[in-house]
Amino acid sequence: MEINKYTDIVGGVAQADxxxxxxxxxxxxxxxxxxxxxxxSRTDLPGFRMPxxxxxxxxxxxxxxxxxxxxxxxxxxKMFIPQPSIEWSLRQGGWDRGSNVPFxxxxxxxxxxxxxxxxxxxxxxxxAFDRGVFTVPSGHFVYSxxxxxxxxxxxxxxxxxxxxxxxxxxxxxxxxxxVERYDATExxxxxxxx
Numbered sequence: 001m002e003i004n005k006y007t008d009i010v011g012g013v014a015q016a017d018x019x020x021x022x023x024x025x026x027x028x029x030x031x032x033x034x035x036x037x038x039x040x041s042r043t044d045l046p047g048f049r050m051p052x053x054x055x056x057x058x059x060x061x062x063x064x065x066x067x068x069x070x071x072x073x074x075x076x077x078k079m080f081i082p083q084p085s086i087e088w089s090l091r092q093g094g095w096d097r098g099s100n101v102p103f104x105x106x107x108x109x110x111x112x113x114x115x116x117x118x119x120x121x122x123x124x125x126x127x128a129f130d131r132g133v134f135t136v137p138s139g140h141f142v143y144s145x146x147x148x149x150x151x152x153x154x155x156x157x158x159x160x161x162x163x164x165x166x167x168x169x170x171x172x173x174x175x176x177x178x179v180e181r182y183d184a185t186e187x188x189x190x191x192x193x194x
Contacts, residue, residue, distance in 0.1 A: 001065055001116065001140070004190065006132030011067065011125060013042055015049040018120045021136040022166030023060040023155035023176060024048040024128060031123050048128050050166035051157040058174045060155035060166070061193060062128035066113035066120060131193055133180060138187035142169035153177040153191055 001021040013029050029047035048064060051057040112118040116137055120126050141147075142156065142164055152175040158165030168177055168191060177191040 001063070001137075002135035003065070003129065004133040004135060006129045006134075008130040008132075010046065010062065010128045010130070012046040012048045012128055014064070014120045014122055014124050014126050015047040016122050018048070018050060018064050018126065018166065019140065020065050020117055020120060021134070021140040022050055022064055023057075023168060024062050024064045024166060025051055025056055025060040026062065026128070042125070045125075048126060051155055052159045052165070053157055054160065054174065057155040057157040058176070060157075061176050062130050063132070063134050063193065064120060064126050064128055064166075066118065067125050067127050068113050129193075133190065133192045135188050135190040136168075141167050141189045141191075143187075144170040146170045147179050147182040147189060149179055149181055151179040153179060 010026070012026070013031050015027060015030060018024060025048065027047045027049055029043060029045055031047065032043060048062060051060045108115075112120075117139065141153075147170060152171050152173075153168040154171035154174045155176045156164045156167050156169050161167075161169075168189070175194060177193045180190040180192050182189050
């Protein structure tokens with residue numbers, strides 16, 4: 001996801017797995033601070049999730065993305081971003097060997113916030129952008145030949161649209177965004193949230 005322009009940003013906690021670039025709504029945070037967490041409480045942060053109904057889709061005015069993190073990602077599940085400092089690790093077969101990563105974790109050689117479209121796991125911190133211009137890649141919107149500048153977009157919901165929940169789709173009512181441009185070569189959609 002590309003952030004082209006924004007005027008408002010809110011930090012929060014993902015209440016379910018959220019693919020980056022999806023439209024989300026603000027809800028009460030139902031996830032407590034993980035045990036062993038030593039960097040303050042998360043209970044006072046808002047929660048964010050993809051809409052589950054048409055009524056909720058009309059309130060899904062935020063675009064979810066990873067926060068930029070300068071340290072190892074911490075959360076309720078282990079995620080390991082290796083720093084090749086153990087000289088013998090690379091010589092013994094790399095980071096995919098159990099002896100080099102002696103715990104169950106997802107291994108990223110590039111931090112998730114520096115990649116496109118990585119799902120934000122439930123319980124992880126996220127940034128929710130409101131009132132801005134964003135570009136999302138293929139797979140994060142529902143294509144239609146009507147995606148022309150000025151066309152209206154609604155947030156789809158998981159109840160009616162299943163796996164397309166949180167994606168943007170063409171609409172004339174219940175608008176949360178408008179198309180600024182559609183790049184047919186790269187299959188990317190640039191939109192402005194309302």
